[in-house]
Amino acid sequence: MKPCIGIGVIGFGTVGSEVVRLLLEGIERPDFGLELKKVADLDIVTPRGVEVPKELTTTDAEEVIESEEVGIVVELIGGIEPARTYILEAIARGKDVVTANKALLAQCGDEIFHAAVEAGVDVGFEASVGGSMPVIRALREGLAGERIERLYGILNGTTNYILTRMEEEGLPFSEALREAQEAGYAEADPSLDISGRDALQKLVVLLRVAFGISASPGEVFCEGIEGITPQDIEYAREFGYKVKLLATAKRVGEGIEARVHPTLVPQKSMLANVREEFNALELVGEGVGHQLFYGKGAGGRPTARAVASDLVSLASRRLSGATPRVGELLDSSGLKLMPVEEAVMPYYFRFLALDRPGVLAQIARVLASEGISIASVIQKGRAEEAVPIVMMTHEAREDAVRRAVARIDELEVVRGRTQVIRVEEL
Template sequence: MQTVKIGLLGCGTVGSGVARLLTEKVNEYARRSGYRLELSKILVRDRDRSRPAGIDPDLFTTDPAEILEDEEIQIIVEVMGGIDPAREYLLQAIGSGKHVVTANKALIARHGQELFEAASENEVSLYIEASVAGGLPIIQTLKRSLVANQLLSLHGIINGTTNYILSAMTDEGREFQEVLAEAQAKGYAEADPTDDIEGYDAVYKLAILSSLVFEQPIQLKQIHRVGISRIASQDIAYAKQFGYVIKLLAIAKQENGHFQARVSPTMIPVDHPLASVNGVYNAILIKGDAAGDIMFYGQGAGSMPTASAVVSDIINIATELENPPNTLMASNHLGDPVNLGPPDSVVNRYYVRVLTEDKSGVLGQIGTLLGREDISVHTLLQRKADPGNAELVFITHPVSDQKLRQAIAQIRQLETTQEIYSIIRVEDFVE
């Protein structure tokens, strides 16, 4: 039986999971794949640091050259995270004719085109399943199982931290800061949670997925991003009253002849399958022109779910070593970036919550300003707030982003407007 040697860059949460699977299941993987997968070396910063039991300490090295320049190592697995030196190491590995597996979403989102071009030029494989949604086999499905389809849309809950926070706020009526502190205490959120709560993590993942949906590269700056830090318990309560739940939703789709990609808090109907995805779980809903709707659900992060995706990529590469690299994996990351539609091409319904002075004529003023932008109101509530003020909540009929922004700017300038608390997209999933 042929042995395939593997070099592992990083041994943190995910890396230790990969090492554990490759060590504990070596015979099982050999039986399934026909190849013996041998973990040859593991790059770490500190050899003396305590590591999970079961990993041979002789495998550890602090010298990347021991892995990158070892001619017997055929597959490099990068789970160290960050941009540099990970990018430098992978380009060196690819240039040396080594196949690569990475779980690094930020690296692929920022430099995927460069890495895939290098892999294509050097005729090696670059697999990225673990870079998006951990244990959900979404990349391989989009590239292989759905290759006969034109992908029409993708809607995803792809960040477990924000989903945990919004789920707790919905189920328990608690405020954002309180639930965030709990998520940090449980290890679901980082000490600096900015990447998660402001949507950057989801944008990285959506950039990768969007390149598959649009069949062209997409740049991070092209993706509209809004985080969840301004979502209040009042918004959650109003959403329930209107028959919705709020999720941080990643969307890539073609609409009115234009492409759009965005990550933002979104109200979705309570009876939609994505509405029942709670806690740290992820879900992705794909629509193909032939296959229709397909939904993936599972753990989007963590040591073993992500390690599972990494090892699956390793096995796939090992079984294809005698064949030319699979160009399907690279095709959507090469070429010119996709052209997204202009601002007025994106049409949605919107929920808006405004604090105004409680005076006669205020509602009429706001209605007039909305009317000037051809915005009609679907649902309206007005409630007493603190003394002398009222809270005005309304959901619009479909309107372009541009027209809504213009109307909101005018409402904000009214003397009676105290604060515009929230502007949240409403997604009804109507074809």
């Protein structure tokens, strides 16, 4: 009889119920089996579309953690607490852990990985980034010997759906958000997604895996899509770009530049053509060049499949007696995050200025004083009131752009705040 590893699941929601379904249907391997031993959730009464034997269910997560039949604990409740406590307790009892909890790993990754090293167990987190895209495993295994130079990610399906609707239908942000909520792609409270914080948490996880750097979300610049307008999307199109919420990380000298914000990307680039709720990650390696991963970044079934891949991997390692690999996730690269103020890239500006002679010259003088060179300008129509002046710049430093925009916004001929969108040529 082939050996079997017992699985305990904490969290029986959208993803948890799909993981339980997979385990009950059977994740068959020729050399071992995975068997569901316990499922814990505060609500085990509400139907989930999957029948679980009553003796396997509990409302007490400690039963899962303490069960001697459970070798791997799957945490799928999300948030920081009590997920952190449950994971650390499971590790202390010598159990491997699988989690999809990007927020927890972004905030408490060092603590969890150190605990796992000390206990001699492993942690799987493929499902924390990219849903169905196997990006964590690709970085840790297929590209383990590769030096990653840059990565660019569309890591949030909600914001990509919203920007797609704004681009293709000309919808304002508020209406596109409402459509996303009606379609089930956005929560009733969408702030985590539209603020960029969801993508930020995923980027922090990727920084650890791709560059060996431990960072906290507060150390990485983040800006959401709330201020993007159909006007910006149309002007971007005229310049040959599309607007995406992009997570970016790249080697610059001896440091890593990391940021999340709306970004103009060339229309012909691969990432520009990722539509609706889909995610994508483009990796650029020193030897392999460009690698693209594409797929659904969320949802019960895609995420459950990523959890299942971790279960198979950890079970195989556990049965073979191989040494856990979690130690490689501790910060050992010596690389540091660069201040975002030192970042250099092209920029898109949209000013609202009075339609008078000499206005463009005033703006250009301020930009020139900060070393910012104009690449192209669009100014349409004439009006008695303010009109938009839209510019693309050559590469400029972030701190110089901030100083210039602050001064321009104080000019007597300028109305309102300048719209600034960063550009990546990919």
